[in-house]
Amino acid sequence: MSSPNVITTCLPASGSNVHKVELPENALVLSPTRQLQSLLTIIRDEKTQRTSDRIIRLLVEEGLNHLPVIDKKVTTPTGQVYNGVAFQGRICGVSIMRAGEAMEAGLRDCCRSVRIGKDEETYQPKLFYAKLPDDIAKRYVLLLDPMLATGGSCIKAIEVLLEHGVEEEKILFLNLIASPEGIQKVCTRFPKLRIITAWVDEGLDSNSYIVPGLGDFGDR
């Protein structure tokens, strides 16, 4: 593990670090398109103030694709029949405070009238506050947290959800940048849960920050 004061060599942008990390089966990484890389470049830049909703929207769209659909026939305005599909199962977004709240706008862009609950965590994984919808046990849960470092707070949040009766396979964890360690830890602990992340970074430094990472998401 590199010391925090030493600047390591530049990481290649071609997405090669995605492929050299062995990922568990229930973890999914967005394809490293040029646009995704340029977006990550923007949010990683220490000069950037406003974070972009775009990656979050891409994550949500990818996450929603894991929800089931049923066949549905509709009539188009031209009077023709179209064999389509309808969404099945209700969803609920749960953001891990504070950083996860930044992802709520992106979720609302993709899902109409989505219920959003709160789940407060800190650096030391200890539950401060949980405000979850009453019928959460019947819903699919999109758990939002932009950074997955050690996985401590994420695991705590998932435990809270399970206590509220949510089924493990109905939890989708949406994440912006993950460390390989964090992914391993969460996926091993909850094998039926699915992780969707935009990027897997190099690793963690001695302060448990993701490198190269993007700093404290909530603060920014």
Add this chain to the structure above:
Amino acid sequence: MSAHNPDHLHPAVRPQLQSRTISPKSKNMVMASHGRAPWYSPDGKNVEAYVIGIAGGSASGKTSVARAILSALNYVPTVLILSQDSFYCAHTPEQIQTAFNNDFDFDHPDAIDTPLFVKCLLDLKQGKATEIPIYSFVHHQRMPEKKYIYGASVIIVEGIMALQSPELRALYDLKVFVNCDSDLMLARRIKRDVSERGRDVNGILDQYLRFVKNSYDNFVQPSSRHADIIVPGSSNQLAIELLVTHVKRQLDTRSLRFRRMLAETGEEKSKARSRSSTLLNDESEDGNVVLLEQTNQLLGIMTILRDRTTDRGEFIFHADRLSTIVVEKALSLIPCQSKTVRTPTGIDYEGLARDDRLVGISILRSGGPFSHGLRRVIRDVPIGAMLIQSDPRTGEPLLLKSDLPSSIKSRETSGEVKVLLLDSQMGTGAAALMAIRVLLDHGIKQLNIIFLTYLITQPAIHSVHRAFPNVKIVTASIDPELIEMHLPFNPDSLQLGEVAGEADFAVQTIENSSSINEKVDENEDENDLRSAIKNENELSSNHFKINVKDTEELKFSRSTSKNNENEKRAWIISPGMGHIGDRYYIS
């Protein structure tokens, strides 16, 4: 100019067909009428504009002849009068001084920047956009600004030296010389120069004897031998009538029946292919057609959008969501430059940066919903608009208005601009072809154009790629069929609702050269026009009615067969998703 918001055009400007305001002072002008029919063949090549050159002595009545022709061609979409006065050379300070002393010879062929004149006229003749210089008679100098001109199907060039240069003569389809009595010309000239150009009589007479007379005898009068027809400078109605009849006949041979040709040629070819490619999936990014991955969510969104029972709120939400997905996909096709940034953890990251020479152009109205999606993705992208709608009877596309970002209007930058062309569905591809042609006319490269849409038909893919093989298309769905429909339509109250609609007729005068004060006048004219329009709107409630006679006149050149009279023709995508603009904007 009005601050124009492309998304809220619908109940907009609808002046009467008869109202035509022509500023008495400006010499360059564009008259735009009910919209511009295709000026290119189905293979995407431009049909050249018809160019008329009018020469004659100073104050012989060239401008009046030009305007008479313009008024007689009132059904031609866009007629441009281009004045030689705009093309006086840029002067040195010494020349300006001699000009203020009335010592400068403006009537010599060398005073005119012929190479620039030829270049601009050639661009216009080939249907390209151009920027003409602005010359001020008050300052005796070419002004730093330029005037952007695009899209005339008839160009009238007038000036004393219009028939002088062989390069210019080669560009004319018809050459006219206006012949007038010398003393009549002098009388008119004194009157005009005193009142409009602020000269005194002695200066004018002095200039006349020293330069104008010589020039007329040595250059202008001899150039009349190049003319096809010589028109008298006064009492010339009959001559103009003859001229106009000739021009009409010439234009007639160039008119095209367009959308039908597209639908037919596209169908034949796609039938052969449809067997093998009924299911284009995400893997087969067939050359330049990119179909989005058909995920469950995408199919679900399409189902909601196609369902005719979907309410408007739901429709808007999912249309916005779908446009966001399509835009994201299209952006992933655009190359990026590498960029290294320092992360807050203090480490350098070698990443990529987006190309910032990106603009969006939405084809109104059905492209309107798309611009919301684009704004969501890139907040500060410049978005322009083109209003293209169908002629209700022939189904041919008409270009009614184009409002393009400055980076496209300027030839210096347009070569590198990347354009996202937005339209929610493409049936025959006729509107898309027209929009792409407009972009190419501005010097945009085919490779830099990406067409974004929710829904496209096989015939449309075919006709677009036959004309413009390098344009990329990103679509959420491909429908197999295109059905020709004849919808009932009442000729007594031709309602342009769905197909035409806004800005059907607009007269626009280009403020030229002469003075800055003139600009103020123009604005006043515009305000008058606008308030006149308002009144008109109030009178005729929501529906725009054109009386039959006018429509017939619009149609002069197209042979409309009798049995089609009570129907309008439309091509409908099947299964399709209805009229997206209506479903998005109108509940």
